[in-house]
Structure formats: structure tokens, C-alpha cells
Amino acid sequence: MQKSMQHGILIITALAGMIAAGSAWAGTATATMTNTVTIGNDCIISTTGFTTTYDPVVVNATANQDVTANVTTTCTPGAAPVITLGQGANANTGSTDSVPLRRLSSGGGSPTYLNYALFSDSGRTTTWGNTAGTAPASATASGTATPLTVYARVPSGQSGIATTFTDTVVATVTF
DSSP states (O other), X not given: OHHHHHHHHHHHHHHHHHHHHHHHSOXXXXXXXXXXXXXXXXXXXXXXXXXXXXXXXXGGGTSOEEEEEEEEEEEOTTOOOXXXXXXXXXXXXXXXXSSOOEXXXXXXXXXXXXXXXXXXXXXXXXXXXXXGGGSOTTOOOSSSXXXXXXXXXXXXXXXOOSSOOBOOOOEEEEO
């Protein structure tokens, strides 16, 4: 048993020596870690169309029906948003992206139409089309929701059947 104990003491002594020798050789090294976050340009867009009534017999026989709609964008600061409005699903013959001839449709197999226009100004003189040149200059990129008013007009003097007329216009934000 004494030999066994001496053997155990030798092992413990050897281990202690190894630990002491290891700490004498210990050192440190450092490295610099660079962390990067890139924010890319991004935008989201939403719309609220207009809903109104049109009375071709009395009120709108001689008065335009003026209403508003909204386009809202949220863009990363630094982006340069350009908001365009398509010609609509019922564009009239001769309609172009820069001069859209929009129409509301009664739907069905033999639809009837009501002409209307979308503008970027309250005086309803600047057509809002589907080109950068017809887009309003007031779009901003602030990182918060930025609403823009779409000024709509259904011209007076149009006739139509008693029904609901609709059109679908695609709003696009390019940034």
C-alpha cells in the first residue's frame, strides 16, 4: 500500500508540475471584429380609392363631381420615390401612360362607361399619369408614412345607367 501511495503522490506531483509549466507558457492574442449593417432603399405603398355618387340628371348635368383618393408611401430616408398611377383597367382608345384616358365601367357583357381623371393638384389641372414626368414632385422619403392626395374628377354632362361603375388603377412607387 505504501508503494501505491508513493505512486499516487508522484502522479499528483507530476500533474502539478505540468499545470505550473503550462501557466508559465500562457499568453493572449487579440483580433478586431468589424460589424456592419447596410440599410437598403425600400418603400411600401398603399392606396384608398374614391367612392362617390354621380347624378347625371340634376347635379352633375352641369357640375363636375370632384372627389379625392389617397396614396401613402413609407420609404427609407435617402430613397427618391416616384409615384405613378396606371391608365386603369378600362382605358379609352388613345390612352397613353403620359395622357391616360381613364373610364369607370358598369361591368357586364355590354358595359357603359363614365370618363374620369386623376390629378396631382387641387385645381385639377396636372394629370397624374404613369410616367416619372407626370408624377407629383411632393413624394418624400422620411421613413414615416407620407400620404399624397389624389384629386379625382368625373366630368359633368355624362349619362349612364343606374348602377355602380368601377375602375382599377395600379399605383406604383419606384425608388
